[in-house]
Amino acid sequence: MPQRTLIVMTVSLFLLAAPRAIAADDAHSHGMEQKGMSDQTLKQVMQGIQGDLSRIIYGVNVDNMVLVAQGARGIANHPMPKGGMKPYITKNADKLPAMIPKMDEMVHQSAVKIAGAADAGDRDALVDHLSTMIKGCVTCHQTFR
Template identity: 25%
Template sequence: MSVNNPLLGLLTVGLSVFLIGGTLFSLPRSVPGPIATPTAEDTVDTKRLRLLMVGLAQDMARINTGIWHEDAELVRQGASSIATHPRIPPDQIAKIKKALGPEFQNFVRFDKAVHGTATELVSAAEARDWSGVLSTYTELRDGCFGCHTAYRDRLRPVLAPAE
């Protein structure tokens, strides 16, 4: 036991460093860190698009880990977090609307599709329906890529200057 305890301590320290490090590294440089004062529009309910996207990617990583370890609860958590992700602030919505014009509706459709698929993934994980989890996860990822392929390059310069 005297051998196990220091090992356990090391493991705990390592894990916390990993967790804290993970959070810090995943923040894009242009976004204020946890110590900096967030801008007025960064609330629990509304997050700037890019910060929000980083969160989505972390949720996808959680789902992925859950799939490999057959940990349905981890899959459920990641999917639920995507399904209930915060909205983006009104000034960014206005910019996207202006940049995309009539195509804005299509952008919204991509967002809704991702929400819908994430909700299905929650149900599949709750039912421990692994084949459903896999197919829904693939569909979800395709939904992310679909919007990126269509709009990411166009919107990046529109959204970046004000950040």
């Protein structure tokens, strides 16, 4: 049983870490300055963010702050979908310009704070920022999906 658990954890770690390279968290570029607009659709970008969120949750569960920080930096530096956000938003599209700063604060800034808290080993702050980030995700999805 312990060997099987180790194998499952190793494979899970690989699957969580493999999909995306982790960018530094000091630039708020969403991938645009370094590479231009992404060739990914909004769905593909969101799937990458989900992978990073899974990495954070897994890191919290196994007390691996390196994984938490990597996942958070991946979210903080996610690429923009090709064409930007507007082509993908039909529901409440008129609210998009007003919501972007709020969503940026709740998601991007929280992800940066999660990475910092993970680096500092501050689990209480990490969980607080994770809660704020997830609330931002849910708010955005409820508004625009």
